[in-house]
Amino acid sequence: MASMEQTAPQMDLLRLWRDKNARAVIIQILTIAGLFFFTFWIVSNAVTNLETIGKGYSFDFLFEPAGYDINQYLIEYTNRSSHLTAAVVGLLNTLLVAVTGIILATVVGFILGVLRLSKNLLMGKIVYTYIEVVRNVPVLLWILLVHGMLISSLPSPKASVSDGWDFLGVSFLSNRGFYLPQPNPEPAFWATVIAFFLGIAGAVVFRRHARKVQDATGKILPVFWVSVAAILGLPILVFLVTGLPIVWSFPELKGFNFVGGFAIKPEFMALTLALSLYTSSFIAENVRGGILAVSHGQTEAAHALGISNSRTLQLVVIPQALRVIIPPLTSQYLNLTKNSSLAIAVGYMDIVATIGGISLNQTGREMECMTIVLLVYLCFSLLISAFMNWYNKRIKLIER
C-alpha cells in the first residue's frame, strides 16, 4: 500500500494532521503566517512606492502651519495655526454635530415612535409615510437637499431684514446663517448658574428623600413636579430677583452681513437637520418595536393588580421597553456619528474635511492623515460598543 512506503517524516506529518488538536494548531499557525506575509508584502510595497516618489512616513507636518481657514471653530484657530490644531477643531466640529444630532434625533425619534403606535389612524399613517420616505432615501441626498433648500430658499442678510425673515425682530434667518441674540452674562449671572446646579442637586436629594418616605410610610410624593420646579423654577426665580443680569448682543445688519449676535452656520444647520431627520426615522422604528415587544399580558397583569395606566407605563412597560430599545439606539448613535463624515459634501469642516481633506491635499501626507482619521473613528466606535456591552450585561434579564 502506498502509505506503507512513505518515509518516516511524512508519516509523522500525516499523523499530526489527523490529530484534532494538532490540526487546529497547524491551521492557526498557517493563518497567522499567511496574514503576516500579506501585511509584510503590502507594507514593503508601500515603502518602495513611497521611496520612489521621495516621501517618508512621519507626523512632523502636524506642527507646521495649516494655512487654510475654517469658518466654524470652538477653540482658537487662525490660518497660522498648525495642522494638529486644525485636526482638533475638526474633531470638535464632528463632536458638536454628533451630539446635537443625537439629541435632536432621539427626541424626534421617540415622539414619532410613540405617535406611530397611537390609535389615531390619520397620525399613524402620516408618521408611517414620513418614516418610510425618510429612511429609503440616502442620507447624503438628505444632506444635499436640506442644504440646497436652505441656501436657495433663505434670503440674503439684507433681504432677511426687509422681507421679514426675522423672529421678534431680534433673530434673523438668512443664507449666511441663523443669527440669534448672543447672551453676555454679567457677574451677577453666576447666581442663576449656581441656582441651576443647586436645583439639580435639590431634585436629586428630594428624589432620595421621597424614596425614603415611601419606603417608610408608603406615601408617594410628587417627585416629577418638584424636580421640574427645582431645576427650572429656582434658576428663573433667581434670574428675576437678581435683576435679569444678561446683556444681549443683538445681530445688526452692517453692509452685506450681520454683526454681533451669535450665528448658526447654514452648513451646520443643514448637516444637523439632515442627520437627525434621517436617524430619527430609524430610532422611531426601534422605539415602536421596543414598546410592542412588551407583551400585552404584562399590562394586563399590572391592570389586574389595580395599578393605574400611567403607573403601569412607568413601572412595567418603560423599564422593559428600554431594554429592547437601547442596544439598537446606541448603534444608531454610532451610525449618526459616522454619517457626520459626509459633512464634506456641504463644506462643513469636520475631522474628515480638515485633516483628511484640506490638510491631506496640501501636504500630500495621505498615509498619515488617513491613519489619524481612521483611528479617531475607531476610538468612537470602541467607546460606544464598550458602553453597549456594559449596558447589555447590566440589564440582561436573568434567566436560567
Added chain:
Amino acid sequence: MTDVTEQNYPPGKHPSLPPPRNMTGWHVWIWKNFFGSITNTVLTFLSIFLIWQIVPGALDFLVFDSVVNAGSRAECREIADGACWAVIVERFEQSIFAFYPEEERWRVILAFILLFPTVGILLFDGFPARAKLMKFTIAYPFIAGWLIVGGWGLEPVSTDKFGGVMLTLIIGVTGITLSLPIGILLALGRISKLPAMRIVCVAFIEFIRGVPLITLLFVASTMLNYFLPPGVQFDLLLRVLIMVTLFASAYMAEVIRGGLQAIPKGQYEAADAMGLKYWQSMRLIILPQALKISIPGIVNTFIGLYKDTTLVIIIGLLDVLGIMKTALADPKWNGLPEEVYIYTAIFFFVSCFAMSRYSLYLEKKLHTGHKR
C-alpha cells in the same frame, strides 16, 4: 349600556345577535379612530393641520405649477414658478447611462434585463427548473462584466465612461455578490473554535464597521495604489469596488453570524453524529439553513449598501446623484438643486421601498414557517 327586553331562550339555544347599534357602523369607526379621547382628537386636528400645510404646497410645486417642456431654467420660470422638470427630461438618459457610448448601450440594457431572472432564481423557491438554472446565476457576474466592460469581440469601454443608475447598480450588485462568500467565511471564522481565526475575523469586522464608508473610499482613492507592487495601478472604479466589497462583507458577516447562531445546537450535533467533516457539515447542513433565515438581513444590507453608493460622488465617481449634479453646473440649468435632488430621491425611494417590502414579506413568511 342599554337594557333590552330579554327574551327567554332555553339554555344553549340563544341565537347570535348582531351587536347593538352603538358599537358598529361607520360613525363608530370614525369615533374610535379619530375622536375617541382628548389626545386622539388633538392628534386628528394636528394631522389635518399638517396635511393642509404641506400637501397643497407640495402638489403645486411638484405637479400643478411644474414645467416639463422647456429649454432652460429661464424658460421654465417664464412659464410657471413650480418645479422645472425639463432639466430631468433633458438629462434622463444621461442619468441612467452617463457617458457610456450610445451605440453600445444595448449591452448595459441586456445585462440589466438578465439581472432579473438571476435574482428570481436566487430568491424564489418556486422558480421552474431552479436547480439547473443555478449555474446561470453563477455565470451571471462574468457575463454581465463582459457585456459592460467589453473585450473578447465587444468594443471595450473605459470605466471612466461609467456612471448614473448603471454605476449605482454595478457597485451595489458587485458589492453584494462578492461580499456574500467573504461574509460567510468571516462569519464562520468569528464563531470558530480556533482563537487565532476568531481574533483575526473579529478585528477585521470591527475595524470595518467602526469607520465610516467615506473614509474607506478616501483610502481607496488616495492611498490604495501605494500598497500594490510598484508599477501596478488599479483604476478608481476597481479600487472603489474592492473597498465597497470589504465594507459590505463585514456587515454581511454579522448578518450571517446571526443566522448561524439561530440554528439549533441539535443541527450541529446531528451533523457531527453523522460523521460529516467540518466543511461538509457546513456546506450540506448548516449554511443552507442559516443563509435562508439570513435573507431578510441580507436584503437589508443590500439596501444599506445601495444607498451608500451615493458616497462615491465625494471621491469623483458620477453615480445617479453625481451625474445629475453635473446638470447643476450647466449654466442653462444653474440653480435647480431641488428638482435634481427630488428626482434622485424618488429613484432611490422607489427601489429601496420595494426591496424593504420584499424583505418584510420574507420575514413574515419565515415567521409563519417556523411556527408550523
Added chain:
Amino acid sequence: MSEAAIDTSGMKVTDEVVIEIQHMHKWYGEFHVLKNVNLTVNRGERIVICGPSGSGKSTMIRCINRLEEHQQGHILVDGIELTNDLKNIDAIRREVGMVFQHFNLFPHLTVLENCTLAPIWVRQTPKKDAEEQAMHFLSKVKIPDQAHKYPGQLSGGQQQRVAIARSLCMNPRIMLFDEPTSALDPEMISEVLDTMIELAQEGMTMLCVTHEMGFARKVANRVIFMDGGEIIEQNEPEEFFTNPQSERTKLFLSQILNH
C-alpha cells in the same frame, strides 16, 4: 393529586352576594361571544367553570375585573357596578385578584419586587410591611427561599405560585383563575392545585376556569358548564358529574374524562 378527601371545615358559603352578573352580552366586532350570562356568586363560593375552548369562559371572568368590556347587561362586584368609570374599575381591581394562564410575572423585577409592586404603588404600604407581607404569602405558597431570584430562573409551577402570592399580597376578597395549570408540565400541576386548595380551605371566594375535574370534585361547591357563549348548566359537583342534564355537557364530560 391524591384522591383523599380534604378538610372542608373552612369552606363556608355565606348569604352575602359578592358578584352579580345580569343579562350580560359581549361582542368582539360582529361576533357574539357572551350571550345573556346570568350569575350570582356568594361570599365563600368556589366555582369551577369548564367548557370547550372558545366557549367564552375566559372572556366571562375577564369581564369581572374589566380586562374586557361588556356591551349589555350589568356586572356588580361588591355592590359596585362596572362602567367606564376608571375609579370604580381601579377599586374593583384592588378587591379582585387574578391569576393568568401564562403567569405574566414581570421579568425585570425579582420575585419579591413582583409581590410588593402593587401594595407599594397602589395601597401605599411602607416597603418593610409590604415585604413582610410578601414573604408571608411566599411562605404560604412554599417558595420563600426564591424571593430574591428573577422569574426567569424559576420553573413554571414556581412561577405560577409566585403569581398567586403576588395577587394575594393585595388582600383580594375574590380570586379569579384563568386556566392556571394549562401552561404547566404535568408534574407541576399538583403543586399549583395544592396551593389553590389551601386557599379555598381558608374561605376565599374563587372563580376558576380549569379542566382539572379532580380539583372541581374536591373543592368546588358549584360547577358551571359553558358552551357557545352561554351558561348551559350549573350544579353541585357530585350532581354535575354523575347526572349531567344536557346532551352537550354529557358529550364534553365524556371527552375529557375518558381519554
